Amino acid sequence: MRQLARWLSKPANAWVVVIIVTLLAAWSALRATGVESDDDLLAFLPQNNPDVDAFRQVNRMFGSLDLALVGIETEDAYDAAFLERLQRATRQLKETRGINHVLSLANVVDFAPDPERGGVVTTPLLYEIPRTPEKKRAFRNKVSAMPEVLGRLVSADGKAVLLYCFLTYGADPLQMAERIGNVVNENFPNDEKFWGGGPFVSAYIYDSTKRDISNLTPWAVALVVALLLLTFRDPLGVLVVLVSAGIGTLFSMAVMGVLGERFNIVLGSMPIILFAVGSAYGIHIVARYYVLRQNHPPAEALSRCVAEAGPVVMAAALTTAAGLLSFLTMDIAPLRSFGLFTSVGILATMALSVTFVPAVLCVSRFSRRPVSLGPIA
Structure with a gap:
């Protein structure tokens, strides 16, 4: 020294x-x-842990954690104008790079028995936008009779809907949170929105840490x-x-x-x-x-x-x-x-x-x- x-x-x-x-x-x-x-x-x-390895393998195969949730509050989820925006947002999200599948009230499938040939017939639940009070009432009654939809894709009071965005494996969470947010904000600029799931949690932690x-x-x-x-x-x-x-x-x-x-x-x-x-x-x-x-x-x-x-x-x-x-x-x-x-x-x-x-x-x-x-x- x-x-x-x-x-x-x-x-x-x-x-x-x-x-x-x-x-x-x-x-x-x-x-x-x-x-x-x-x-x-x-x-x-922790690495080299059997439970964690199994957890990662399940996630890799089924994408169980690669899920983004978007909740949207509205005055009437069965309103024709709102359903049109929901349908457009669902389609745009499905076409977004990094998203494997999108599930919402606008594209959920309805299963019904085939009385002629037997078996099951699958058709979109929202086959057409209900523009008359009668069609709107019929659509709402149909949704209310489906427990797999009511309370999962639309609230029981009809004032909120939920979108499920299933990401492709390995998609960047920050980029996907931004892309999903852009599409949703573009179609629902004045509605209150709630964000959930892994991508938005990661984005929140990253933004909070950076801030x-x-x-x-x-x-x-x-x-x-x-x-x-x-x-x-x-x-x-x-x-x-x-x-x-x-x-x-x-x-x-x-x-x-x-x-x-x-x-x-x-x-x-x-x-x-x-x-x-x-x-x-x-x-x-x-x-x-x-x-x-x-x-x-x-x-x-x-x-x-x-x-x-x-x-x-x-x-x-x-x-x-x-x-x-x-x-x-x-x-x-x-x-x-x-x-x-x-x-x-x-x-x-x-x-x-x-x-x-x-x-x-x-x-x-x-x-x-x-x-x-x-x-x-």
Whole structure:
């Protein structure tokens, strides 16, 4: 560590580190943008479990979980205009790529005995739109006499209907939720709608997670920046800590992109965790440098800073990474991914704290006076 400290205290070497890290940051940013999202809720089930394997096989064969439900409230489900819209929406959904079958009041099949030939005759229950009060009453009475339809495709009071959208195996839940939502909203813009089933649950979790991260990240960054400004009273010291934590986070996501790992719900919290935890390592280095800079020249202060604070930072980071790597023993795949790539980010931030942060201090501090620490340092 002392050899590294002496090496980094030379401006030429420090510039080499800054340039290399800058190139690494650019590469990480490019690779991180290619990481795709994974909203598979079944990934949270344990692997190599006989019950789970049987569950997946049934789902693969029959699509038992690949089902989207759409409930629509209306004044009169037997109204001709409403049935026309329901019929049109059912047809459009059936033609939508990724949907294997659609079931609604508009296309459910009616089974009736054949008195002439025997056997059963199948005809659409809604053979024609009932446009007269008599036909409407007859259609409603017929539906009321069918327990497989009443309470399943249309409510008993005739004020709500339910559409079943059976997806093809492997269809992307987020895309299917969006496509189904577009068709339904287009045909029923003013009716109250209710969404259910796996695709909409996945979409809700994904959107909620994305929204929470978008809302929490600025607050987390603002809090860290405020604490750093109170501690260092120097924008450059704050900036170098934030940049090192940000590059470490980007590098972790870049590794995900290289390995083809998808960004799941659990990994959604990784950037905030890395930013909060990883910035602590840079804070130790910068704070120690400012203390030593009060009584020592820049080169000596930087060399002693890395030699004294470096081992402490490395010990803290390695302990954290070891704890995260213990997630690899778990049966749940998303948690294993979280432990692995968060530990990669922690180690990357640690490496940047003992190399990049001192290098930036070296190339920027030789011509400047030492900065006094704030009251909370």
